[in-house]
Each structure stands twice: as C-alpha cells, then as structure tokens.
Amino acid sequence: MNDTLIADAADAQVRRTATVESAREASAIQMQGLHKRFGRDTVALDGVDLTIQAGEFFTLLGPSGCGKTTLLRILAGLEEADDGRLAIGGRDVTEVPPHRRSVNTVFQSYALFPHLSVRENLAFGLKMRGMPPEEREARVAKIAEFIQLGDLVDRRVDQLSGGQRQRIALARALVCEPDVLLLDEPLSALDAGLRSQLQVELLRVQKRLGMTFVFVTHDQQEAMVMSDRIAVLNGGVIQQVGAPREVYEHPANAFVARFMGHDNLYPVSARSGNRLTTPLGELIAEAPGEGGLLLIRPETLDLLPGEVVGDNHLPATVAERLYRGSHAEYRLEIGETTLQATLNNRGRRLPEVGDRVTVTVAPEDLATLSE
Amino acid sequence: MRKRTLKRGLTAFWWLTLAFLYLPLAVVVLFSFNASNSAATFTGISLRWYHRLLGNEEILSAFANSMVLAIVSSVIALVIGCLIGYGMYRHRHRKLGWLIVLIYLPIVLPDIVFGISEMAFFVQVHRLTGLLQPGLPTMIIAHVTFQVPFVALIVYSRFVGLDPTLFEAAKDLYATPAKRAVHFMLPTIKPALISAFFLSFTLSVDDFVISFFTAGPESATLPIYIWGAIKKGVSPEINAIATLMIGAVAIAAIISLVFSRRRPA
Numbered sequence: 032m033n034d035t036l037i038a039d040a041a042d043a044q045v046r047r048t049a050t051v052e053s054a055r056e057a058s059a060i061q062m063q064g065l066h067k068r069f070g071r072d073t074v075a076l077d078g079v080d081l082t083i084q085a086g087e088f089f090t091l092l093g094p095s096g097c098g099k100t101t102l103l104r105i106l107a108g109l110e111e112a113d114d115g116r117l118a119i120g121g122r123d124v125t126e127v128p129p130h131r132r133s134v135n136t137v138f139q140s141y142a143l144f145p146h147l148s149v150r151e152n153l154a155f156g157l158k159m160r161g162m163p164p165e166e167r168e169a170r171v172a173k174i175a176e177f178i179q180l181g182d183l184v185d186r187r188v189d190q191l192s193g194g195q196r197q198r199i200a201l202a203r204a205l206v207c208e209p210d211v212l213l214l215d216e217p218l219s220a221l222d223a224g225l226r227s228q229l230q231v232e233l234l235r236v237q238k239r240l241g242m243t244f245v246f247v248t249h250d251q252q253e254a255m256v257m258s259d260r261i262a263v264l265n266g267g268v269i270q271q272v273g274a275p276r277e278v279y280e281h282p283a284n285a286f287v288a289r290f291m292g293h294d295n296l297y298p299v300s301a302r303s304g305n306r307l308t309t310p311l312g313e314l315i316a317e318a319p320g321e322g323g324l325l326l327i328r329p330e331t332l333d334l335l336p337g338e339v340v341g342d343n344h345l346p347a348t349v350a351e352r353l354y355r356g357s358h359a360e361y362r363l364e365i366g367e368t369t370l371q372a373t374l375n376n377r378g379r380r381l382p383e384v385g386d387r388v389t390v391t392v393a394p395e396d397l398a399t400l401s402e
Numbered sequence: 403m404r405k406r407t408l409k410r411g412l413t414a415f416w417w418l419t420l421a422f423l424y425l426p427l428a429v430v431v432l433f434s435f436n437a438s439n440s441a442a443t444f445t446g447i448s449l450r451w452y453h454r455l456l457g458n459e460e461i462l463s464a465f466a467n468s469m470v471l472a473i474v475s476s477v478i479a480l481v482i483g484c485l486i487g488y489g490m491y492r493h494r495h496r497k498l499g500w501l502i503v504l505i506y507l508p509i510v511l512p513d514i515v516f517g518i519s520e521m522a523f524f525v526q527v528h529r530l531t532g533l534l535q536p537g538l539p540t541m542i543i544a545h546v547t548f549q550v551p552f553v554a555l556i557v558y559s560r561f562v563g564l565d566p567t568l569f570e571a572a573k574d575l576y577a578t579p580a581k582r583a584v585h586f587m588l589p590t591i592k593p594a595l596i597s598a599f600f601l602s603f604t605l606s607v608d609d610f611v612i613s614f615f616t617a618g619p620e621s622a623t624l625p626i627y628i629w630g631a632i633k634k635g636v637s638p639e640i641n642a643i644a645t646l647m648i649g650a651v652a653i654a655a656i657i658s659l660v661f662s663r664r665r666p667a
Contacts, residue, residue: 109570129573142571145564146589156575159585207575 058120058210058243059085060106065115067101067267075101076112077267083245083260085120088237090246092254093264094290099247102264103213106245107136120210130159135204136213139220141196143188149199150184156207174206178236194225201233205240212237214246218253230256251291255279263287280328285402288326294371295327299399307399310368312345315394322399331396332372334361334382339389349386363390427648434641441636451642461643464627468607471538471623475545476602480595482546483553488587490554491561505551517615520544524616537618544616545609549602556601556662560594593661600658604651 060083067076076098083089091099104110105117108129117125124132135156143152150171157167175184178198183191191199197217204212217233218226234257237244248254254261255275263270263278263286271283282288285296299322301308305315309325316325338346347370351362359381361372372390374381382388437446455461490502508516520540527534534540572586588595610625617626624647628640 107570107574109573129570130576130578134574136571136574138567138571140565140567142565142567144568144571144586144590146592155572155577155585159576159578159581203575 059083060211060243060245061116061118062102063116065102065105065112065117067098067105067110067112074267076105079115079267079269081262081269081272083243085243086241088234088244088246088257088259090248090254090258090261091264092248092251092261092290093270094249097264098267099249099264100215101267103136103215103245103247106211107134107213108132109136133210134213135207135209135211136215137197137200137204137217139216141200141217143191143196143199143203145188147188148184149180149186149188149191152188152199153184153203153206155203160207170206174202178202178205193221194229197221197229198232201236205236205242209242211243211245214244216247216249219248219250226253233257251279263290265290281398282326282400285324285400288324288400293326293328295329296400297325297327297368299323299325305394307397311365311370314345314392314397315342316397316399317394319397320399322401324400324402326398326400327370327392328396329360329371329373331392332370332374333391334363334372334374335389335391336380336382337387337389339391341391343392343394345390347388347390349382349384349388352381352384354381363388365390430641431645431648433638434645436638436641439638441638451638454639455642455646458639460622461624461627461639464622464624467538467621468623468625471541471545471613471621472603472606475542475549475606476599478542479546479549479553479602480599483550483598484557484591484595486550486554487557488561490558494562505554508548508551513609513611516548517544517612520547520612521615535618536616536621538621540616540618541613541621541623544612545606548609548612549605552601552605553598556594556598557591560591564590597658597660597662600654600661604654604658607647607651607654 060081062079062081065076065079068074079098079102091102093099101110105112106119108124108127112125115125116123119132119134143149144155147155153171153174154167157170162170171184175181178201180198180202183195183199188196188199197220200217214233218229221229230253233244246254246257255278258275260272260274261278262272265286271278271287273281278287279291282291282293288296297309297311299307299309302319305317305319307314307316307319307325314325319325334347335344345365347363347365349361350364350369353360356376358373358375361374361382363370363372370390432444433441434451435447435449436444437448437450438444486505490498490505520543521536524534524536524540524543528536534543568586568590569582572582577585607624610629613623614626614629617623622630624643628643631637631640
C-alpha cells in the first residue's frame with residue numbers, strides 16, 4: 032500500500048513538474064486508508080482515502096465527533112494514525128513528528144505564547160528552524176505588512192482582542208511558509224460580523240499565496256463560502272467530496288443533504304419511469320436516480336397564486352412566512368405534509384399566511400438520494 | 403445603622419487578628435534594639451546586640467550553615483520538583499491520583515515524625531555503607547525531601563493553568579523536544595520556579611525539627627543555635643537574630659507570593 036502511494040505520488044510529481052511550477056506542487060496531500068480509534072470503542076476515522084490538490088482551499092466539514100479534527104491533527108502530526116499512509120508533496124510523512132513537517136496550524140484557541148510579545152510569537156517558528164535574526168526580522172516585517180497587522184506587533188498578547196489574536200495566529204503560521212496550512216475552526220470563537228469579515232480576508236490571503244489550506248468547520252455556510260472543495264464527514268467516514276455547488280445541489284446521501292441544510296426529503300413509495308409517488312403527490316423528475324428519498328431544494332420551488340393544474344403543480348396552503356428582505360422563507364402545507372420554499376423578493380406580491388397557492392417545480396430540479 | 407455597627411465590629415476584629423499574629427514578633431523586634439540587658443524594660447534604642455552578633459563566631463557559622471543549607475537544598479529541590487511537576491502534568495490523564503496523595507504526604511506529615519524517620523534512615527545507611535555521616539549533606543537531603551512536594555505542586559498547577567494547545571503549537575512551529583523545554587516550557591513557568599525557590603528557601607530557613615534530627619556536631623543552623631542558646635536564658639542577642647530571620651523570611655515569602663501571582667507578560 033505504502034509503495035503504490037509513493038510510486039503514484041512520484042509519478043504525479045514528474046507529470047506535474049513538467050507542466051506547472053514545482054514550488055506549489057510540494058503541497059498536494061494524499062491519504063490512504065487512515066484509521067484512528069480512541070480507547071476501545073471510539074472510532075474517530077474509519078478508513079479515509081482523500082487527495083487534496085496543491086493550492087486548494089479544502090474544507091473538512093461535519094458535525095462534532097465526525098473525525099474532522101482528528102484528521103487535521105493527523106495531517107499536523109499531533110496525532111498518529113493507527114493504520115494507513117499519509118503523503119505530503121509526494122513524501123511519506125506518516126511517521127514524521129510535527130516539528131519536522133512543513134505544515135503549520137492555526138489553532139482554534141489561537142495558542143499564542145503568553146510569555147512572548149507578538150513579534151516574538153511571529154518569529155517563533157523561524158527561530159526554532161535556526162533562521163538568523165536579521166532574516167527573521169525581515170520575514171516578520173513582511174508578513175506583518177501582508178496581513179496588515181500595523182502596530183499590533185509591538186503589543187503584548189494579553190492586550191489583543193479575539194479578532195486580533197486570530198490574525199496574529201494566522202500570521203505566525205504563514206510566516207513559516209509551510210507547504211500546507213491547517214486551520215482548526217479558526218473563526219468559531221468570533222462574533223458574526225467579524226467572522227464574515229475574516230472569512231473574506233482568509234480567502235484573499237489563500238488566493239494570493241496559492242498555498243494549500245485545509246480548513247475544519249462544522250458550519251456549512253462557512254464551508255460553502257470559503258472552499259474550492261469540501262469533504263463531508265460523518266462517523267469517521269467521508270460521505271462526499273466535491274465543490275460547494277456539487278455538495279449542496281447534489282448531495283450524495285440523506286446525511287449530506289440534511290447537513291447542508293435541506294429539510295425537504297420525502298420517501299418515494301412507488302415509481303413508474305420518471306413518475307415518483309410521494310406524500311406530496313405524484314411528481315415527475317427528469318433523471319430521478321435510484322434512491323428512496325426525494326430531495327426538493329426550497330429555492331427551486333415557485334409559488335403561483337390560486338389553483339393551477341398541471342404536471343408538478345401541487346395545491347398548498349401557506350402556513351408560515353419568514354420575511355427576510357431579499358427573500359422570504361415559506362412553510363407550506365400539502366395535506367398532512369409540510370414543504371419549505373424560498374422565494375426571491377423581485378417586487379411581485381409575496382403570498383400571505385393562509386393563502387391558497389400552487390407549488391411548481393421543474394423536473395430537472397428533482398433527484399432522489401439514498402438514506 | 404446596624405450595618406455600620408457590624409462593619410466597625412469587623413474592622414476591629416481585623417485589627418485584633420493582626421495584633422494577635424504580629425504583636426509577639428513586634429516585641430522581639432523592639433527588644434532587639436533595647437539598650438539595656440533587660441528582657442522586661444525597654445530603656446532606649448541601640449544596635450549593640452547586632453554588633454555583638456557580628457563578633458560571635460558561633461552565630462556567624464550557624465548563619466553560614468543556614469544559608470548554605472537553604473540555598474543548596476532549594477536549588478536541588480527546584481530541579482527535582484520541576485521534573486516531578488512536569489511528569490505529573492504530562493501523565494495527568496492516567497489514573498495517578500494516588501501519586502498526588504504520595505506527593506502531599508510529606509506536606510501533612512508531622513515534622514517530628516519526618517525528622518525521626520530521616521535520622522533513623524541515615525543512621526542505617528551510615529552503619530551499612532559508611533556514607534552519610536550526620537552533617538550538612540544529610541541535612542540537605544532531608545530538606546530537599548520536604549521541599550520537593552511544594553515545588554512539584556507549584557510547577558504542576560502552573561502547567562495545568564496553561565492552554566494545552568500551547569504545547570502543540572510549539573511542536574507545530576518546529577521546536578524539537580529540547581527547544582520546547584528551553585524556549586517554551588521554562589520561560590512559561592519561570593514565575594512559578596522563582597516562587598517555588600523562595601518558598602523552599604523560607605521553609606528551609608524556618609525549619610528546626612527536621613534539621614535538629616539530621617544535623618551533625620559541626621552543622622548547627624541558626625534555629626538550632628537559638629534553641630541551644632535559650633537553654634542558658636533568653637539574651638537580647640537572640641532577639642537580634644530572630645529579627646534578622648523575620649526580615650529575611652518575610653522578604654523571601656513576599657518574593658514567592660509576588661511571583662506566584664504573576665501571570666506571564
């Protein structure tokens with residue numbers, strides 16, 4: 032297993048260096064059959080195979096306890112896998128200790144050294160690598176300018192706010208110019224406004240540096256905004272890997288669908304060709320797939336006033352409306368079944384609670400999943 | 403109205419407690435400056451007893467013994483206690499509660515039991531091997547044994563108060579185990595180490611019982627000298643020694659307190 036991984040990586044390396052600049056290519060990550068358990072009963076990772084491309088903003092997404100943090104810690108070298116191999120830039124690092132990996136981490140608690148000034152915190156990694164002081168100073172000054180730290184470098188760590196600490200922690204990791212940067216829910220301790228501001232900042236930094244970022248979060252909105260690709264994990268197993276649109280619009284299974292925020296899942300009780308029988312009524316899907324659950328995304332629905340008859344036209348009653356300005360979220364009742372719909376506010380009349388409406392959906396927007 | 407009375411009562415109680423604690427010490431300090439020989443009447447201020455101290459070979463040698471004992475034992479206890487404290491921290495997730503009790507035991511054990519045990523042990527070792535004749539070395543070993551638990555607990559509690567991800571951050575930032583110790587752990591626990599050193603120093607200077615049982619004929623410390631001297635009656639000289647000791651211990655204790663409270667900057 033080990034041999035093939037290295038051979039594959041070496042092949043890939045040869046192919047890539049021929050085409051793209053090689054510096055960035057040092058940062059592709061290959062994981063093969065990673066297993067990890069804690070104690071006797073807790074399985075954190077149950078066979079993870081994953082390839083992360085060089086220069087990618089890659090997100091590990093899942094609920095707490097899904098194994099995403101364990102996977103990140105294995106990448107950092109802070110945790111050792113029970114089984115499986117890990118290669119970074121084609122080099123097998125499964126048993127390499129953290130201080131000898133060209134990987135740096137932005138920790139959730141930031142983990143800034145309290146006995147050091149901000150400047151000394153930033154220089155810590157370079158100093159440990161034995162870089163001479165003048166060069167260190169220059170690198171720290173450069174990163175301070177890049178992250179726009181301004182006069183923060185002369186402060187003490189305990190004088191910093193949460194957002195400032197977060198940026199120092201990011202700068203402290205980036206200044207080492209690692210092949211891969213790992214981020215363990217780095218924004219989760221911040222309030223919403225600061226959080227979205229730092230999301231944008233982090234994304235810009237990553238695009239400008241072209242560095243491989245592996246980001247851990249439990250927030251699917253954050254994952255979709257930030258990522259080139261997302262891996263959704265549950266129970267130590269990867270459920271789906273794909274671009275944000277793929278994962279959101281075509282979830283691989285019911286777990287991914289629910290985790291991405293979809294509530295409109297209905298059992299298919301019978302089917303003939305493209306016609307699916309569901310608790311909502313009979314619906315036509317263009318390419319229904321083989322699954323037993325029908326997924327209807329709220330934003331693919333349209334509401335027509337009054338009763339209109341036709342294929343994929345369902346009579347419904349408005350049970351609830353949440354007006355959000357740019358759009359409105361509806362809870363509709365079709366018989367005993369409820370259905371969520373989102374309507375853009377494009378100046379037309381928005382149906383009110385109690386209105387009788389007709390829900391329509393295009394056949395190409397319907398697909399089924401397995402549980 | 404009633405609230406104010408209560409507040410005044412509490413204030414009075416506070417001053418009474420302070421007086422109860424410090425009045426005896428104040429008497430000793432005051433009489434160390436007494437111009438006359440009397441232990442009952444204060445006749446005027448003079449430094450004659452302090453001058454007498456400086457001329458007394460026995461006292462000077464006892465003072466030197468006390469200092470050597472306190473400093474050497476504190477340094478040794480600091481090194482051993484620091485390692486034990488770190489070990490306790492590193493393995494805190496294992497079921498090692500009993501080990502902590504073992505560390506606490508010397509702290510709660512009566513000094514006299516501790517002193518007699520140490521003496522009996524040294525006598526046995528000396529009988530079997532010829533080593534460890536009672537003297538400064540045995541006293542140092544004895545003092546180290548009661549100082550180590552304090553150092554270990556101070557260092558341990560300092561580590562427990564740290565964000566555990568700091569250790570991981572140091573690893574992640576390319577620090578080898580040796581560099582982690584030098585550039586992260588030692589600087590981080592420096593206040594705790596200073597505090598532990600001065601606490602050990604204070605404990606050692608204060609100790610009479612354990613020193614008494616483990617001392618040799620040449621290694622009398624100040625407390626042992628005082629104990630011997632007052633058998634002949636309390637001379638004003640003793641007041642002067644006591645005053646100096648109060649001063650020294652108070653300074654060490656204050657340094658220890660200041661550093662135990664200091665968060666690293």
